[in-house]
Amino acid sequence: xxxxxxxxxxxxxxxxxxxxxxxxxxxxxxxxxxxxxxxxxxxxxxxxxxxxxxxxxxxxxxxxxxxxxxxxxxxxxxxxxxxxxxxxxxxxxxxxxxxxxxxxxxxxxxxxxxxx
Numbered sequence: 001x002x003x004x005x006x007x008x009x010x011x012x013x014x015x016x017x018x019x020x021x022x023x024x025x026x027x028x029x030x031x032x033x034x035x036x037x038x039x040x041x042x043x044x045x046x047x048x049x050x051x052x053x054x055x056x057x058x059x060x061x062x063x064x065x066x067x068x069x070x071x072x073x074x075x076x077x078x079x080x081x082x083x084x085x086x087x088x089x090x091x092x093x094x095x096x097x098x099x100x101x102x103x104x105x106x107x108x109x110x111x112x113x114x115x116x
Contacts, residue, residue, distance in 0.1 A: 072102035
């Protein structure tokens with residue numbers, strides 16, 4: 001799969017950003033179908049709290065002596081980075097669990113597992 005994202009500043013839109021995406025599938029009799037979606041939103045309103053969270057978590061990691069790639073913050077990234085020879089996790093629920101468990105570990109609390 002290939003995917004490309006471009007965000008260009010367009011002064012008349014101000015803080016609004018416009019996004020496009022295309023979805024390709026097969027229709028009846030194996031006919032290729034393409035759907036295109038166009039949406040307009042204000043990304044800075046949504047992005048500001050995320051950036052603040054990341055700044056606070058990175059500060060916490062540094063104060064806790066954590067260095068290198070912070071895989072536990074993969075919840076915030078579209079393309080998460082991992083240490084060498086580790087598979088990047090793209091499941092949002094697993095990413096959130098890693099985030100919560102890292103915070104629990106730093107506080108010395110019991111980790112949450114699927115076993116209860």
